[in-house]
Amino acid sequence: MSQVARINVYIDARKIVGNPLLPEVYQILKIIRPEWRAESIEPKNFTDGITNLLMGYYENGKFDEDVILLRIYGEGTELMIDRDLEKKNIFVLSDAGRCPPLYAEFNNGIAYGFVHGQTLDPDTVRDHRIKRLIAEEMCRMHYVKPEGREPKPELFSKLQKFLNIYPDRLDMPEKQKRFVELLPSKDKIIEDFCELKSHLEALHCEIVFSHNDLLLKNIIYSKEKDKITFIDHEYAMYNYQPYDIANHFCEYAGVDEVDFSRYPGKEYQLDWIQHYLVCWEEINGRPGSLVTDRDVEEMYIKVNKFALAAHFFWATWAIIQAKYSKIDFDFLGYGIMKYNEFLSRKNEFLSLKLPDNQ
Known part of the structure; x- marks a missing residue:
């Protein structure tokens, strides 16, 4: 080291x-x-x-x-x-x-x-070559095995820590008014957390070392080297394999000008996931031809379920930031948007059924 x-x-x-x-x-x-x-x-x-x-x-x-x-x-x-x-x-x-x-x-x-290259935007992230390089780089990161660290998922323990410091109120009157009127009570948020945790843990997903924050500006593309590099590893930890993919897809919406309609549709996701799974087999020493349509469909369903966790994670994160951060950004507004997207997708994604013969 x-x-x-x-x-x-x-x-x-x-x-x-x-x-x-x-x-x-x-x-x-x-x-x-x-x-x-x-x-x-x-x-x-x-x-x-x-x-x-x-x-x-x-x-x-x-x-x-x-x-x-x-x-x-x-x-x-x-x-x-x-x-x-x-x-x-x-x-x-x-x-x-x-x-x-x-x-x-x-x-x-x-x-x-420093990594030389260009940060991605809502258009470049969808470029056929670039999206495949992202899937390949994610595979390589997921294959990393930090010495001395137990491969135990930390998503829900991290979220529990967030909920432990989730604010009861915000300091400024205007913020407090929005906080009370546009967000549910902390008890309701904890109830949503428990339901989500129970549902996702029952999927028994593979555990990998994940980035967990692959928004577009944390992905650098070098055209000269034809290479993708991930930056800013503040939230890297062992996590459920579908979460990293799901969070990345959620980040297609952007941060400064959020547009949730940019979330990739099924055909796009299936193509992305199929390439990822082929890379995953190969990096683990197995032929990529082992990947079946059923494997891709199963991962697609798990990814979309974990998209709910990504929205929930960053919603609670942003609301805590609204309490403590001095950075000039509307964290409360961002948290409200993320939580509303979690609610709007919740029934749709939780009702997705895995292929038979599990």
Whole structure:
């Protein structure tokens, strides 16, 4: 496992937005890239997510050669993200060739490598070549087996932790009004959780090491290398195999401008899943020809059932963020949309029947 520098530095997210070359930044970069000259370092703001602040640094205009990323954690995110586990995930995946290396950790963030390429959008994610590369890369990640970690699904234990800190009320009057009027009570949410947990656990799905957050901007495509790379492994953990696929399909809707009609239809899903299952057989040393239409149909049904868990997960996550996060994003509105989509699809997906002879 690679060595990582531990630097006793705190970066003020409010200051770095207006002054990306803070002395604290130089202190970190000097340890990672001692040959860089301070006057030659250039910054780039990569912040696109809604959890952290992300800054990139390179020297003398050499953006295409070497970029160091600094991720400054959002306030309150430690309530939902195990930062020590996140660092272990990066080590494991970097050693497996699935992500760039972790260089350093500082008091409220990490420094790590950069992946060149384009982030996906609602059109490029559907490109025939790109979607197959995504399925293949997901297979490779699912095949990773972190040493010393029990292959036990963590989805529902993670959700239970969310529910334990789910807010009783929100601080601002306008938020509180929407919170009360547009969301069910916490008791009803817990009731939905218990029903969903019971239904999905009964499917007895395979357990794999999963990314769990494959929104479009966490997927990088390099046209030059014809390669897909997944980034941001904050939520990586052992999980039910269909969940990662389901969550990815749910993320076709987008984040800033959510459109749930982008959720892939059955024909599209069957094609995607068939390619994934062939890759899965082959990466496990078995011929891809073993995959049957019944296998594909069974995974399709499981994926759509787990789509409910994905909506539920990010709905509760967003509502907690609405309570604690200082990031300028309508977390409450996003959580309400995700929960409503969970409700609108609930009966449809729970009623799907697996093929006979189970």
